[in-house]
Amino acid sequence: MNADDLAPLTERDIAEYLIQNPGFFQRNSELLTNLQLGSAHGQRVVSLHERQAEMLREKIKVLENRLVDMIRHGSENSVTTNRLLNWATQLHLEHDPTALPEKICSDIRSQFIVPQAAMRVWGVAPQYADAGFAQGVSSDTKSFASSLTTPYCGMHVGVEAVRWLEEPLLAASLALIPLRDVEKPSAQAFGMLVLASPDANRYQDDMATDYLEHIGKMTSAALSRLVHPTA
Numbered sequence: 001m002n003a004d005d006l007a008p009l010t011e012r013d014i015a016e017y018l019i020q021n022p023g024f025f026q027r028n029s030e031l032l033t034n035l036q037l038g039s040a041h042g043q044r045v046v047s048l049h050e051r052q053a054e055m056l057r058e059k060i061k062v063l064e065n066r067l068v069d070m071i072r073h074g075s076e077n078s079v080t081t082n083r084l085l086n087w088a089t090q091l092h093l094e095h096d097p098t099a100l101p102e103k104i105c106s107d108i109r110s111q112f113i114v115p116q117a118a119m120r121v122w123g124v125a126p127q128y129a130d131a132g133f134a135q136g137v138s139s140d141t142k143s144f145a146s147s148l149t150t151p152y153c154g155m156h157v158g159v160e161a162v163r164w165l166e167e168p169l170l171a172a173s174l175a176l177i178p179l180r181d182v183e184k185p186s187a188q189a190f191g192m193l194v195l196a197s198p199d200a201n202r203y204q205d206d207m208a209t210d211y212l213e214h215i216g217k218m219t220s221a222a223l224s225r226l227v228h229p230t231a
Contacts, residue, residue, distance in 0.1 A: 080211055083111050088218050097225040101133040104193070104219050112215075114195050116171065118164035119219075121179070121191035124226045136164075145178045145189035151212040152176040153203040161194040171196035173203040177216040179223060190227045193219055 018024055087107055094103055105117040120137045121128075128134055141160045153175050161176060162168045179191035193216065197203060 080112075084211070084214055084218070087111055091218065091222040094222075098128060098131055100222055100226070101131075104222065108193075108195065108215065115198060116165045116167060116196040117193070118161070118166070119179070119191060119193040120161070120164060121223055121226055123190045128226050141192070142189065145176075145192040146180075148176065148178040148189070151178070151209045151216065153207050153209060153212070154205040155200065161192055162196070164194060165196055168196075170198045172198050172200040175203045175209075175212055177212055177219070179216060179220045181224070182217050182220050191220075191223060 090107065091100070091104070094100055101119055101121060105119060108114050108117040119133060120135075120141075121133050122137050122142060124131070124134050138160055144159065153173070155173055156162065156171055157174065159174075159176065162171055162174070165171055173196070175195040177193040177195070178189040179193060180189045181187045195203070195212075
């Protein structure tokens with residue numbers, strides 16, 4: 001075979017050879033000290049060992065940034081958890097059932113920095129039927145609330161619940177939280193809590209809803225006194 005007919009070696013051929021022959025650099029150790037590589041930080045040339053050190057430092061920096069993010073998120077989660085616990089305590093200390101809906105909305109606005117919050121409750125005991133929180137809910141909204149297994153988060157969807165807010169035109173994103181018997185997760189909803197923000201990114205359809213679900217359960221448990229007065 002003529003030498004001119006041989007295909008030229010490619011970088012892939014060299015890489016495959018080195019992979020298949022792990023002892024190459026052991027047999028040719030002097031190459032490790034003579035190899036010169038381009039630095040990731042400028043145009044200067046560095047040795048293989050220096051380049052490996054640079055790569056290791058970069059990996060360490062990435063890991064450090066991830067650790068900082070984990071610590072920050074852990075701190076934020078701890079703050080939110082403490083707020084939930086304090087809020088739950090205050091709900092237990094409220095002895096007037098009719099004051100609960102407004103207290104819940106007011107507390108959510110102040111403690112969780114939510115611009116707007118409102119709710120409606122239906123199927124209440126007769127003595128609460130004329131209260132404002134039990135008015136103006138269509139059968140479609142009741143069915144919609146019952147269809148939610150987790151809070152809805154996303155853009156303004158034109159639902160009736162938006163009209164419960166003081167400033168519905170400022171609701172760029174929403175969280176709609178169904179309220180139901182906490183001991184019967186598959187039960188029909190007896191209310192719905194709506195949180196709203198002028199920030200379109202505050203409530204997104206791909207966000208985690210764990211804390212919103214906790215808020216829903218705490219709210220549902222507190223409001224059970226309206227729906228089940230003998231409980």
